[in-house]
Amino acid sequence: MSMETDTLPVHLPPDLADGVFPAGCPSRTVLDHITSKWGVLVLVALTEGEHRWSELRRRADGISEKMLAQTLKTLERDGLVLRKSQPVIPPRVDYSLTDRGQELSALLVPLVTWAYDNADSILKGQR
Amino acid sequence: MSMETDTLPVHLPPDLADGVFPAGCPSRTVLDHITSKWGVLVLVALTEGEHRWSELRRRADGISEKMLAQTLKTLERDGLVLRKSQPVIPPRVDYSLTDRGQELSALLVPLVTWAYDNADSILKGQR
């Protein structure tokens, strides 16, 4: 059922049957990574360029070391974040976005900006 | 520290000190709602118009009734989803996006589309 005429300007991938992302679909896994609480913050923190571990801890305010490590590992495995470690003492490691990461952050930044702009109004429960 | 010349085309809200979203910030709460696993799927499911409970269950494939109820309640409280219930037997309830919800989904759809397009390549671990 359904064969809606398009009334809205926003569209899903056309090759997606009935607009349903199946439960086991790979896109679900990726979506979980990139919309994870800390994933978003870290990706956004890196939009303005390279940052070190301690800078990321400050920027993703409230993140624990454990979560930062875990999040960075996932994002690196996904090819979104690039890790450059220099064999110096004390250690120095710089994190940055890959091309793919930048592509993504270009979509994420408008989202967090929207959240930032609308947060007060939303939580007060009116418009 | 920092006074970076802008090398990237993407920018955060300018009134945001050093690009840090503080931990207690209202935008964090909103961000958690709209980037939640099921929140995203439900919002996206509604981009193509009004849907009933049972249709949403199909579209947000894998969601449990409990989670659907909970997610819809949060999104309704946030003024993103509109609930229209008709006092008939059996009950009929239609869900749709509010204006604010449409604003948001316009940002969310590109994100899930990106995830869909890049998922295979990402999970294989190369580009």
Add this chain to the structure above:
DNA sequence: GACATATCTTACCAAAAGGTATGTACCTTA
């Protein structure tokens, strides 16, 4: 009277996420 329908709610339990605290490595500075 039993059953089906559609939209939920609730209680209970398992799984996952995440915090805290501690440890490691190596060099520098006091």
Add this chain to the structure above:
DNA sequence: TAAGGTACATACCTTTTGGTAAGATATGTC
């Protein structure tokens, strides 16, 4: 000798999330 800086890893425990299954509802249908 001791303490401190930097980037982690690991074990343990708590909190949150989420699934399953059952029940509630009010009617019409067999």
